[in-house]
Amino acid sequence: MIELQGVYKDYAGAAPVRALHPVDLSIGRGEVFGVIGHSGAGKSTLLRTLNLLERPSGGRLLIEGRDVTSADGDDLRALRRRIGMIFQHFNLLSSKTVAQNVAFPLKLAGTPRADLERRVHELLGRVGLQAHADKYPAQLSGGQKQRVGIARALANRPDVLLCDEATSALDPETTASVLQLLGELNRELGLTIVLITHEMEVIRRVCDRVAVLDAGWLVESGTVADVFLHPQHATTRRFVLEAEHVDERELRADLARASGRVVRLTFRGEATYAPLLGRVARATGVDYNILAGRIDRIKDTPYGQLTIALSGGDIAQAVRAFAEAGVRVEDVT
Incomplete structure (x- = not known):
C-alpha cells in the first residue's frame, strides 16, 4: 500500500544535515508496521514523510502505486484525510471539550451537523469515552487523552494511522491498553498502522513487521518474529536485550x-x-x-x-x- 523508493531527507543550514539516508521500504495494506530507533535515528522524519509533513529531499513516495511525492493543494488535502495521525503529547485543543476535539477535523471537512454528531458519538464509543464527551483535556488522564487523539485521527475514516511515539508518555498499564485498542482497530477496521517507538516491547506486542533505524540508516527489517528472535545488527540486539531486561555484560x-x-x-x-x-x-x-x-x-x-x-x-x-x-x-x- 505504501512504498518508499530511495527516500532521503536533508535539512539545510550552514552545515547541512542528512537526517534520513535513502530508504527502500514497503508497508502492506492492513498490517501494523513498526519503526524503532534511538533518539535522532530518523524515525520521526521517516514517519512524517508518509503524510508529507516532511517533504523528502529525494526519492519517491507511492500510495497504492501512485506517486504522491509532489502532491499539493487539493491532492495534498485529500492525501492527509486518508492518513490519520496521533502524537506523543496528544496535541489536543485545551479550550475544547473531548467531543469538540473529535469533531474538529469533521468540521474542517464540512461534515453536516447531524452526521458530525453521529460520528463523534460513534467514535467516543469505540474508544470508551462516551461518558467523558463534555470534559476538557485537563480533566483527563494521559491514557484518556491518547484515546481522544485516536478518535480524532479516525474521524474522517482514514486508511492509514500514523503513531508518533504514541505510548512513550504513558505508564506501562496504560500503554498496554492503548496498544490493545490499536490492535482492535487494525483487526476490526482493516486499518494500516505505522508506529514509531524506541521500545522493542511495543513492537513485540502489536506489530507484524519492523524496520530498525540507526543514525538515519535503515539497518534491519523483517517480520517481528525474525528480527526480535534473531537480530542481525548490533543496534537491534541492544533493543532486544533491553526488552528482555538482560545486562549484556x-x-x-x-x-x-x-x-x-x-x-x-x-x-x-x-x-x-x-x-x-x-x-x-x-x-x-x-x-x-x-x-x-x-x-x-x-x-x-x-x-x-x-x-x-x-x-x-x-x-x-x-x-x-x-x-x-x-x-x-x-x-x-
Missing part, C-alpha cells in the same frame, strides 16, 4: 563461565510448551545447564528462547533432535 560473563557447547534454542507456537528438553536429554544422554531463558508472545504467537550449555552424551545427536522437532538451534559464541 552479565550475560557474556555467564557464557564465559559455561562449559560444554552453548546453544540458543528458539521455539515458536505450540512447540514452546512441549517437554522437549527432558526428552532429548534422556534419549541422547546429554546434560544441560540453562543459562538464560524466556517464554512470552510476539503479538498473538507464543515463543520461547533458551540459552543452554550441553555436555556429555551425544551432543550432535541432541542438536539434530532439536532441529527435527522444529526448534531453531544457534551456537552462541
